[in-house]
Amino acid sequence: MYNICVFSTKYSYRWVKKCESIKINNVNLQIYIYDDLSHLEKLFLEKVKNYDGVILSGQIPYLHIQKYLNEYFSTIPCAFFDITERDFYYKIAEIQYKYPEFSFKHSMIDFLFKENNYLSLKDIVLPEDLPYHLSDSIEVFGQPNAYEVVYEAHAKLWEEKRIRFSLTRLTNLYTYFENENIQPILVTPTFDSMKITILEILKEIEVVNLMNSQVVAGYLEFSMSQNDPTEIEYRQIALYKSILDFNRKLGISLITYRSAIHYELLTNYSDFSMITNNQQNCSLVDFLREQLSFKVKIGWGIGKTLQEARIQAEKAATYCTGSLTESYILTKENHLIGPLDGKTSIAMKxxxxxxxxxxxxxxxxxxxxxxxxxxxxxxxxxxxxxxxxxxxxxxxxxxxxxxxxxxxxxxxxxxxxxxxxxxxxxxxxxxxxxxx
Missing domain, CATH: 1.10.10.10 (Winged helix-like DNA-binding domain superfamily/Winged helix DNA-binding domain)
Structure with missing residues (x-):
């Protein structure tokens, strides 16, 4: 069973709740209501560890979490309920029936941008008849005051008497116009497009699970200044003990094979991501620097097969040319990542x-x-x-x-x-x- 949480404002819940009636095998949906973006951050941090995927009601909360909680956002499949072309033109037909005087030329539509190809309006409507839009990029919704930016864009056009219709995705926009006798037209995702979003994030979850189950190889080689059998044996034992201690510290199980002057590690992608902090720094580097008096080259390899991962790991270790223990990663696409210097971070003023x-x-x-x-x-x-x-x-x-x-x-x-x-x-x- 896959557990997916949906975050919504109390205003959006009026249409978001439709997703509760979507029946997809092995999927459990849970909706959480947030009051404002600060409350959303707290809810996200509290709930994200208990779910396989996250869906936001719109682009503003999605971009907000992506920007301000990126380190958590990137650890779990996330999406937002978007408006498809089908949703849009279905709503336009409804509007034209209800308001025969409707025209794009005298409208503001705040959810048209290059990322959704302006919902193909530029392919249909003459340039001089195109509606006003908020921005050419969806990134405008990532601003801290996005709600005010959207309102002011609509209000300015109304004040200048350029428009007679405001089409919006923001369910609470009408509250900004309560004293101005202006009623924005709300456009929301349909039941079918919400189902498509859920199915798409389900695919992402399955890909993540597949990645987490793939095998990753590690290659650890200790340095030798001279061919001394006694010193070699000491370093073999010391390194092996350190690997066992590292396993106990992190509560993981690295499968370990010993050779003459190197060790081979096997683990899954999930534990590898934890050890390397999503391929950003390597906690094993810090641990070995503290425990051992000699340098260790650490290569991590990711491959389509176990043998390919082993080869990539050994290649990655050859890039460790520094004077201290360090680590490199070589992916199955031959992307080299490193050096991974450990958990230490730069002190910033x-x-x-x-x-x-x-x-x-x-x-x-x-x-x-x-x-x-x-x-x-x-x-x-x-x-x-x-x-x-x-x-x-x-x-x-x-x-x-x-x-x-x-x-x-x-x-x-x-x-x-x-x-x-x-x-x-x-x-x-x-x-x-x-x-x-």
Whole structure:
């Protein structure tokens, strides 16, 4: 049985409650009502550990949780009930029947943006007859005062007498207009589209479960300054004991195989994610640095088969060239992640944290990503980075890294500079000087 929780305001509950009558095998839905976004954060933190997936009633709560609780948001499949083209045009037909004078040209529709292809309106309606819309990007709903931003956009157009109709997704928008004799038209997801959302998040949950059950290999090799059998035996015993102690400390069971000067570990993806904090830092590194007087190379390998994972792990260990115990990951797509330095984090000044929060609010890039970039600049001791640098060290795709850098460039927090280092294939990667 998969347990999915749904978060809704008291206003949205009027239509969200329809999902309770959706019957899908092995799915149990539980709805929770929140008062405001601060209350939503508390509920999310309280409930997320007990559920397999989360659905938000709309894009504002979804983007809020994604931005402010990203470290928890990324650990569980999340979605929001969206309006499909079918939902939209069904509602438009209803509106045109009820209001024969309706026209797109004299309307404000606050849920049209490039991410949903403007619900194909730009393919149907002439440019001069298109409705007003809030923003070209859904990211506007991630602002701290999103509800006020939406209201003010509608109110300004009414005040200027440009529109006669307001179409909205915000179920509480009418409360803002109570004293202005304006009644927004609410558009909500239909029963069928809500069912589609639930089925989609169910697929994500099944993928996560499949990933968590896959095997991950670890390759631990200790350094040897000389070929001394007594020293080799001592280090074998010391490393093996440390692995057992680490197992007990975390309450996990790493299957361990011993060879001459290395150990092989086998575990599942779920425990591997815990050990590496979702491939961000490696608690085993810190533990071994404290327990052992000698360096250990730790390679983690993920593969389609156990043999492939073992090969990837051994390759990953070869990248450990530092003077201390460290760790690298080599994924089945041959993405190298590391070095993972352990649980220690960079001490940040309050002024730096405030600055990163300001950048996060301006760019709508999550504070967690900005902190990682800040840490990467510190760790690599350089202010100029490529998308590949971010991809390797932040465990994100190159495409995502490029989007982050372009977003920072747009707001003058990064600037492209000449890069004379040529890659093995293709042209040089674009280099950005960071200004955080």
């Amino acid at each position: 309050d002024s730096d944290i405030d600055k990163l929060e300001e950048i996060s609010n301006n760019t709508n890039i999550s504070l967690l990503h900005l902190q990682k970039i800040y840490g990467l600049i510190y760790k690599l001791n350089k202010e100029s980075l490529t998308a590949e640098d971010l991809s390797i060290h932040m465990s994100i795709s190159v495409r995502t890294a490029s989007r982050i850098l372009k977003r920072l460039e747009e707001f003058n927090y990064a600037s492209p500079i000449a890069n004379n280092v040529t890659r093995a294939k293709g042209r040089p990667s674009k280099l950005y000087k960071m200004n955080l």
